Amino acid sequence: MQSLTALELTSWLDDTSRERPVLLDVREPWEFETCHIDGSLAMPMNTVPDRLSELDAEQSIVCICHHGVRSRQVAMYLEQQGFTRLINLTGGVDAWAKQVDSTMPTY
Numbered sequence: 001m002q003s004l005t006a007l008e009l010t011s012w013l014d015d016t017s018r019e020r021p022v023l024l025d026v027r028e029p030w031e032f033e034t035c036h037i038d039g040s041l042a043m044p045m046n047t048v049p050d051r052l053s054e055l056d057a058e059q060s061i062v063c064i065c066h067h068g069v070r071s072r073q074v075a076m077y078l079e080q081q082g083f084t085r086l087i088n089l090t091g092g093v094d095a096w097a098k099q100v101d102s103t104m105p106t107y
Contacts, residue, residue, distance in 0.1 A: 001075045001086045006095040009062060021060035021087065026074045031066060035093055035105045045070050052081060060085040066107075067092045 004012070012018055023040040025032055032042045043051055045065075055061060061083065063071035068090050075086040089095070097104035 001072075001079055001088060003088045003090045004062065005090050006099040009089060009096075010100045019060065021062045022055065023064060024055070024061050024071075024074070025064045025093075026070055027065050027093075031107070034107050035097065037064065037093065037096055037101075040064060045074055048074055048077065055083070057083045058085070060087065062087045062089055064089045065092045067094055 013020065020039075023037055025036055025040040025042050026045040026048065027042075028044050029042065032040075036042070041054075043054070055078070061075075061078065063075040063078075063086065065071040065074075068088060071092060072088045075088050078086055091099075093104070094106060097106045
């Protein structure tokens, strides 16, 4: 598993020559409703095992949560399930709000 900062992720998303990763947001529904990175797939942490078929093991997946702890746990779980292109967003949406999108609500 790799890690990316919010600034590194925004550079990747802005680079149209690169394949766009799946932005897997593993926070609870109320958290996702409060704020999220555009284009994110909401999949609360506790639903991931039952929703594995929605994910493509061949695609890069950036796991996202509030600060990066839950997303790291989900990435480790996905790794155990055979996924290999996993990235954890260091600092989560909180870092995104502080470093990339100052208009994003925080909590």
